Amino acid sequence: MDAKKVFVFDTTLRDGEQSPGAALNMDEKLQAARQLAALGVDVIEAGFPVSSPGDFEAVQRVAREVRGPQVCGLARAVKGDIDAAWNAVRPAKRPRIHTFIATSDLHIERKLKMTRPQVLARAVEAVRYAKKYTDNVEFSPEDAVRSDFGYLCSVVQAVIEAGATTVNIPDTVGYAIPAEFGELIRRLIQRVPNIHRAIVSVHCHNDLGLAVSNSLAAVKAGARQVECTINGIGERAGNASLEEVVMILKTRRDFFGLETGINAREIARTSRLVSKLTGIAVQPNKAVVGANAFSHSSGIHQDGVIKERTTYEIMDPAAVGIEESTLLLTARSGRNGVSNRFKHLGYRVTGPKLDDLMEKFKALADKKKYVFDDDLIALLEEDKSSRPEAFTLDYLNTSSGTGVVPTATVRLRKKDEVLQEAACGDGPVDAAYRAMDKIVGLRPKLLDYTLHAISSGKDAQGEVTVKVEKDGLVVSGKGTSTDIIEASAKAYLNALNKLSVPGRGKPSAKNIKVRL
Numbered sequence: 001m002d003a004k005k006v007f008v009f010d011t012t013l014r015d016g017e018q019s020p021g022a023a024l025n026m027d028e029k030l031q032a033a034r035q036l037a038a039l040g041v042d043v044i045e046a047g048f049p050v051s052s053p054g055d056f057e058a059v060q061r062v063a064r065e066v067r068g069p070q071v072c073g074l075a076r077a078v079k080g081d082i083d084a085a086w087n088a089v090r091p092a093k094r095p096r097i098h099t100f101i102a103t104s105d106l107h108i109e110r111k112l113k114m115t116r117p118q119v120l121a122r123a124v125e126a127v128r129y130a131k132k133y134t135d136n137v138e139f140s141p142e143d144a145v146r147s148d149f150g151y152l153c154s155v156v157q158a159v160i161e162a163g164a165t166t167v168n169i170p171d172t173v174g175y176a177i178p179a180e181f182g183e184l185i186r187r188l189i190q191r192v193p194n195i196h197r198a199i200v201s202v203h204c205h206n207d208l209g210l211a212v213s214n215s216l217a218a219v220k221a222g223a224r225q226v227e228c229t230i231n232g233i234g235e236r237a238g239n240a241s242l243e244e245v246v247m248i249l250k251t252r253r254d255f256f257g258l259e260t261g262i263n264a265r266e267i268a269r270t271s272r273l274v275s276k277l278t279g280i281a282v283q284p285n286k287a288v289v290g291a292n293a294f295s296h297s298s299g300i301h302q303d304g305v306i307k308e309r310t311t312y313e314i315m316d317p318a319a320v321g322i323e324e325s326t327l328l329l330t331a332r333s334g335r336n337g338v339s340n341r342f343k344h345l346g347y348r349v350t351g352p353k354l355d356d357l358m359e360k361f362k363a364l365a366d367k368k369k370y371v372f373d374d375d376l377i378a379l380l381e382e383d384k385s386s387r388p389e390a391f392t393l394d395y396l397n398t399s400s401g402t403g404v405v406p407t408a409t410v411r412l413r414k415k416d417e418v419l420q421e422a423a424c425g426d427g428p429v430d431a432a433y434r435a436m437d438k439i440v441g442l443r444p445k446l447l448d449y450t451l452h453a454i455s456s457g458k459d460a461q462g463e464v465t466v467k468v469e470k471d472g473l474v475v476s477g478k479g480t481s482t483d484i485i486e487a488s489a490k491a492y493l494n495a496l497n498k499l500s501v502p503g504r505g506k507p508s509a510k511n512i513k514v515r516l
């Protein structure tokens with residue numbers, strides 16, 4: 001075994017799925033498991049097979065269909081659970097059974113109504129039973145942190161003797177403090193004579209926000225497997241976040257001197273997928289994968305990042321699969337941030353012209369939360385409002401319904417010219433957008449679409465706002481109508497008109513992105 005490797009045991013599909021409301025169906029589990037394999041986790045804990053027929057089947061499909069990581073099933077220290085776990089994981093190339101029983105007096109007496117010797121015997125029996133199926137058996141003394149240390153050591157020694165190849169020390173209720181947990185692992189490794197026959201793992205919960213810190217303190221003390229979840233989801237306040245553990249080990253390799261097998265470039269993709277599938281949003285300021293993790297708002301920081309990225313970034317966003325850093329143009333942005341964005345949009349603005357624009361920019365930014373590309377261009381071109389729209393909507397007809405392919409016919413006017421196109425789409429709005437793309441000859445990427453009512457009653461006006469991007473240029477468009485399809489078409493056309501302003505330079509190579 002490579003002493004420098006930390007094994008990553010992902011329990012997103014088991015403990016992560018215990019997050020309220022995060023239940024996944026079979027296809028979703030499979031999709032997530034495939035992405036975890038692409039991420040390069042060493043072990044996927046795919047579920048708790050005895051808990052329901054659906055979970056059993058989901059674990060079985062992951063075991064059958066996902067190649068790369070070991071596939072693990074959880075089981076209480078009960079024969080029926082172990083049978084179910086084995087039957088579910090056995091199709092995997094490298095199956096693992098993970099069995100557990102609580103070892104704290106609180107759990108032993110109040111929950112299990114057992115004694116310490118009975119629990120020890122049950123733990124040993126469970127591991128022996130699981131060993132009949134596979135060599136790859138993990139044992140967890142649940143609530144280890146609140147267990148009597150001497151007793152915990154006896155249980156760990158006994159289960160290794162019985163054949164456990166991984167012993168996992170859980171901080172089930174997130175009670176530990178990093179220095180204390182690190183010390184617990186250090187002392188356990190010193191005290192248990194056969195510990196070298198097993199991998200020491202840790203499994204930390206985040207009740208006090210210390211799951212990642214505790215996991216890493218344990219790694220520093222000799223643990224070589226970390227159990228974690230994508231985005232840190234899990235029971236109550238969640239588990240140690242995989243992306244944080246991995247990126248700390250990678251970024252501070254100088255301190256830990258350890259490696260994981262994770263392909264970090266898949267982190268952002270995995271985070272987004274898990275968030276989408278579970279419906280659990282990632283907080284914007286979440287380390288590594290939050291929307292703001294690589295966004296710079298203050299003028300001083302933007303200036304620093306433009307001059308040298310590492311002034312304010314300790315990780316390269318590309319290293320975790322995020323395209324680029326984001327400089328948010330707000331009232332706090334400075335000259336360098338603004339002129340750099342103009343440069344990106346194809347305009348060279350310097351000297352007194354920039355001074356003048358900065359004044360206008362600050363006035364606008366005080367009124368608006370974010371200043372977008374089209375706002376900047378409007379500042380430059382002064383009279384956005386008096387600029388005539390190149391294309392105007394002359395006619396729109398859409399058809400859609402059950403069993404009908406959504407289609408749209410659009411007629412646009414450009415000075416004296418009348419241009420008409422028809423298109424099919426995923427819905428009437430999409431069809432109308434495709435028809436307009438054909439007429440205008442642009443096919444921008446739709447980044448955002450929002451619809452809200454701006455008056456009340458049955459004849460309420462709907463206001464649609466879109467954000468589109470073409471060749472790095474981000475513009476917004478607005479449209480209002482009592483008909484939401486017409487409002488959508490007007491908003492898109494408004495954005496297309498901004499993109500098709502004649503004489504605008506091509507955006508330069510990308511280096512900053514303005515986030516929506």
Ligand code: KIV
Nearest residue numbers: 100140142143170172
């Ligand atoms: O938190 C915990 O103790 C667990 C065990 C089953 C490992 O999830």
Ligand code: ZN
Nearest residue numbers: 015172203235
């Ligand atoms: Zn747990």
